[in-house]
Amino acid sequence: xxxxxxxxxxxxxxxxxxxxxxxxxxxxxxxxxxxxxxxxxxxxxxxxxxxxxxxxxxxxxxxxxxxxxxxxxxxxxxxxxxxxxxxxxxxxxxxxxxxxxxxxxxxxxxxxxxxxxxxxxxxxxxxxxxxxxxxxxxxxxxxxxxxxxxxxxxxxxxxxxxxxxxxxxxxxxxxxxxxxxxxxxxxxxxxxxxxxxxxxxxxxxxxxxxxxxxxxxxxxxxxxxxxxxxxxxxxxxxxxxxxxxxxxxxxxxxxxxxxxxxxxxxxxxxxxxxxxxxxxxxxxxxxxxxxxxxxxxxxxxxxxxxxxxxxxxxxxxxxxxxxxxxxxx
Amino acid sequence: xxxxxxxxxxxxxxxxxxxxxxxxxxxxxxxxxxxxxxxxxxxxxxxxxxxxxxxxxxxxxxxxxxxxxxxxxxxxxxxxxxxxxxxxxxxxxxxxxxxxxxxxxxxxxxxxxxxxxxxxxxxxxxxxxxxxxxxxxxxxxxxxxxxxxxxxxxxxxxxxxxxxxxxxxxxxxxxxxxxxxxxxxxxxxxxxxxxxxxxxxxxxxxxxxxxxxxxxxxxxxxxxxxxxxxxxxxxxxxxxxxxxxxxxxxxxxxxxxxxxxxxxxxxxxxxxxxxxxxxxxxxxxxxxxxxxxxxxxxxxxxxxxxxxxxxxxxxxxxxxxxxxxxxxx
Numbered sequence: 168x169x170x171x172x173x174x175x176x177x178x179x180x181x182x183x184x185x186x187x188x189x190x191x192x193x194x195x196x197x198x199x200x201x202x203x204x205x206x207x208x209x210x211x212x213x214x215x216x217x218x219x220x221x222x223x224x225x226x227x228x229x230x231x232x233x234x235x236x237x238x239x240x241x242x243x244x245x246x247x248x249x250x251x252x253x254x255x256x257x258x259x260x261x262x263x264x265x266x267x268x269x270x271x272x273x274x275x276x277x278x279x280x281x282x283x284x285x286x287x288x289x290x291x292x293x294x295x296x297x298x299x300x301x302x303x304x305x306x307x308x309x310x311x312x313x314x315x316x317x318x319x320x321x322x323x324x325x326x327x328x329x330x331x332x333x334x335x336x337x338x339x340x341x342x343x344x345x346x347x348x349x350x351x352x353x354x355x356x357x358x359x360x361x362x363x364x365x366x367x368x369x370x371x372x373x374x375x376x377x378x379x380x381x382x383x384x385x386x387x388x389x390x391x392x393x394x395x396x397x398x399x400x401x402x403x404x405x406x407x408x409x410x411x412x413x414x415x416x417x418x419x420x421x422x423x424x425x426x427x428x429x430x431x432x433x434x435x436x437x438x439x440x441x442x443x444x445x446x447x448x449x450x451x452x453x454x455x456x457x458x459x460x461x462x463x464x465x466x467x468x469x470x471x472x473x474x475x476x477x478x479x480x481x482x483x484x485x486x487x488x489x490x491x492x493x494x495x496x
Numbered sequence: 497x498x499x500x501x502x503x504x505x506x507x508x509x510x511x512x513x514x515x516x517x518x519x520x521x522x523x524x525x526x527x528x529x530x531x532x533x534x535x536x537x538x539x540x541x542x543x544x545x546x547x548x549x550x551x552x553x554x555x556x557x558x559x560x561x562x563x564x565x566x567x568x569x570x571x572x573x574x575x576x577x578x579x580x581x582x583x584x585x586x587x588x589x590x591x592x593x594x595x596x597x598x599x600x601x602x603x604x605x606x607x608x609x610x611x612x613x614x615x616x617x618x619x620x621x622x623x624x625x626x627x628x629x630x631x632x633x634x635x636x637x638x639x640x641x642x643x644x645x646x647x648x649x650x651x652x653x654x655x656x657x658x659x660x661x662x663x664x665x666x667x668x669x670x671x672x673x674x675x676x677x678x679x680x681x682x683x684x685x686x687x688x689x690x691x692x693x694x695x696x697x698x699x700x701x702x703x704x705x706x707x708x709x710x711x712x713x714x715x716x717x718x719x720x721x722x723x724x725x726x727x728x729x730x731x732x733x734x735x736x737x738x739x740x741x742x743x744x745x746x747x748x749x750x751x752x753x754x755x756x757x758x759x760x761x762x763x764x765x766x767x768x769x770x771x772x773x774x775x776x777x778x779x780x781x782x783x784x785x786x787x788x789x790x791x792x793x794x795x796x797x798x799x800x801x802x803x804x805x806x807x808x809x810x811x812x813x814x815x816x817x818x819x820x821x822x823x824x825x
Contacts, residue, residue, distance in 0.1 A: 313684035355642035380735030406709030428760025
């Protein structure tokens with residue numbers, strides 16, 4: 168059995184889509200035992216409505232909710248009976264093996280650091296995403312640490328390598344440093360200092376610099392950067408993909424010929440859109456905290472959230488945390 | 497007459513596409529008087545081959561070429577008879593009103609700073625690009641300064657506003673600060689310190705923070721950031737657009753139905769691709785140096801290069817440099 172705690176109140180579509188996602192996950196993986204944390208009445212209502220099989224689903228009541236605009240550290244300290252804090256305590260106490268939330272990212276990070284705790288030797292836990300493309304790339308940090316030191320990037324590289332081995336199910340993991348040129352001497356002070364450190368790091372296979380233009384092509388398995396850069400890359404990707412598809416719709420409506428063409432291409436384009444879709448990937452992971460903590464996209468629907476749960480189970484099953492402890496300490 | 501100096505030897509397709517672009521520009525704008533700098537023999541050869549009307553084209557011989565991988569500052573100092581340095585001297589001496597090169601960006605920047613000179617009051621000239629989308633956005637810096645101070649961002653905001661007024665032909669210019677969240681308290685140390693400074697700056701209309709996802713949507717006219725972030729944004733856009741179009745081709749080839757659809761959509765998609773194309777926009781501008789310096793894309797063909805020349809003429813004609821001097825001093 169893999170026991171997973173779920174923040175049933177986090178995200179734009181909570182609790183309905185979260186609970187539906189949990190039900191879906193238990194159908195897809197019979198090894199799961201899920202604990203849904205949040206407003207008992209509301210959760211039970213969705214479970215009943217969906218005629219859920221409750222043999223692998225338990226509900227733990229929590230009276231408060233951390234909202235998207237709550238100040239993360241304050242929220243963690245003050246809303247002691249929030250679904251997120253109660254869920255994180257279950258992880259801390261060893262009552263669940265992993266947790267998943269679609270709620271406030273900062274609060275999840277703060278909860279991971281202050282409740283679950285950092286892994287010894289990790290100075291900065293990182294939010295780790297999988298860049299969606301035909302050759303996906305693990306990127307970290309994507310938003311936990313806007314300012315980092317060169318040494319932090321080395322930690323990210325080590326943790327990211329271990330994570331990529333599990334996520335991509337392969338051993339040969341290449342780590343790149345995101346930079347504005349491929350030459351060793353390029354970049355800002357941070358990456359210029361990080362380059363030689365990464366080159367010397369025994370635990371990773373360092374590829375060198377990668378430019379942002381190569382990220383969608385997937386030329387490395389892991390790309391490390393400060394959280395400002397990583398967040399910018401993911402958000403720009405989201406915005407640009409949306410814009411391109413919106414432009415496509417516009418050009419299509421401008422001509423009957425194009426409209427017919429679009430109709431014929433519809434299924435194929437849908438497949439492409441999916442492969443650029445965060446929801447298909449299954450959320451980001453908080454690497455460096457002592458437990459599997461998965462952040463599902465805030466706008467997750469049931470399918471996206473169930474994917475995030477399945478991923479969390481996989482990460483626990485493959486011993487992600489133990490592997491990080493081994494390499495970092 | 498607008499006199500423009502051309503680095504005929506810079507760029508992947510020099511001198512042929514550069515010279516052809518110059519000829520095209522003189523056909524499109526009868527007010528131009530162009531000075532092509534570089535290997536006289538090679539330039540004349542293309543001019544003859546194209547049966548060019550030479551009444552508005554002059555050639556100035558230069559024996560050396562700065563290559564793409566030359567170290568910029570060294571190249572400027574050592575290759576005194578390079579096309580780029582000779583061209584920049586023409587600008588310095590007032591023999592031309594503006595210069596255009598598709599060559600080494602760093603060398604053009606170094607030439608701009610050390611030969612043409614900075615405008616008084618500007619501490620860091622910035623490479624300024626126009627983000628290609630349906631609502632284009634002026635972005636600076638896109639690569640001249642990997643590390644900047646909050647005060648530099650204020651300078652960029654002032655220069656960018658003036659540039660956008662000219663480029664977009666409108667007076668109401670909104671300036672955004674690129675950040676990883678919209679709230680005032682978000683971001684790294686740089687942007688947190690820059691926010692209040694920008695808010696206080698009388699000469700601009702400050703919109704607040706903009707996230708990278710909003711750049712393709714064009715919600716501000718000018719977006720300021722350090723050169724590392726700006727370069728990352730432009731390169732990711734390039735790479736992602738390429739990847740999406742490559743994926744589109746792939747899905748199309750996977751089904752006969754989709755192939756027919758693509759054929760019907762072809763013209764419309766071409767139009768869309770063009771609006772995301774740097775070449776259509778006409779190059780980046782070096783703001784803060786004492787003269788109009790335009791950098792065309794390294795892979796410019798004749799059409800792209802002629803666009804860059806036409807833009808340079810427009811910037812000179814509209815008094816870009818005088819306006820910057822007025823606001824900055």
